[in-house]
Amino acid sequence: DTGVSQDPRHKITKRGQNVTFRCDPISEHNRLYWYRQTLGQGPEFLTYFQNEAQLEKSRLLSDRFSAERPKGSFSTLEIQRTEQGDSAMYLCASSLGLAGAIEQYFGPGTRLTVT
């Protein structure tokens, strides 16, 4: 399977705990995006990497959120001191680094539930 993969698929945590999610993009894609999706809504942009550089962060990404993409390969998204409002589906997407509007391919997502 050469698609985008995410791990874990589901995470249940207690409020105040830290969680980390992993995304493995399609191997030749140098652009990587994180989105968050709540029930009944479309995905919302969180952050963007081109290779290992984090080039943009949404204002949705509070100081409790941090993302990395060491060596321009896989990426991690960490949430510190989780809150119930963090409960959502966290989606990773990747695309080729070409000019113009290029389609993004999404992983299966990580469903986070904060109790």
Add this chain to the structure above:
Amino acid sequence: EDQVTQSPEALRLQEGESSSLNCSYTVSGLRGLFWYRQDPGKGPEFLFTLYSAGEEKEKERLKATLTKKESFLHITAPKPEDSATYLCAVPLSGGYNKLIFGAGTRLAVHP
């Protein structure tokens, strides 16, 4: 303000009953429009990219069209396996191709 609006929010069809989903957008300098299909509990699956007004793309029972203000996803003779949420998205102005999505149309096709 860049915005994407989809209608209807939900659509129930009988198998074989053709219909259309709407995606209207306001974004400066449209660089493309994407359609995705999302099944419950899964990530969005890419369907189509449309780049300019008048362009059409087809895949099996789906056809996507684009005008200067909106896009339509036409579903011809749908089957129950077409049941899903259909999302449209446009890249925000300002680069990096970050996408702004509509809330989606939840399609249910009944036998």
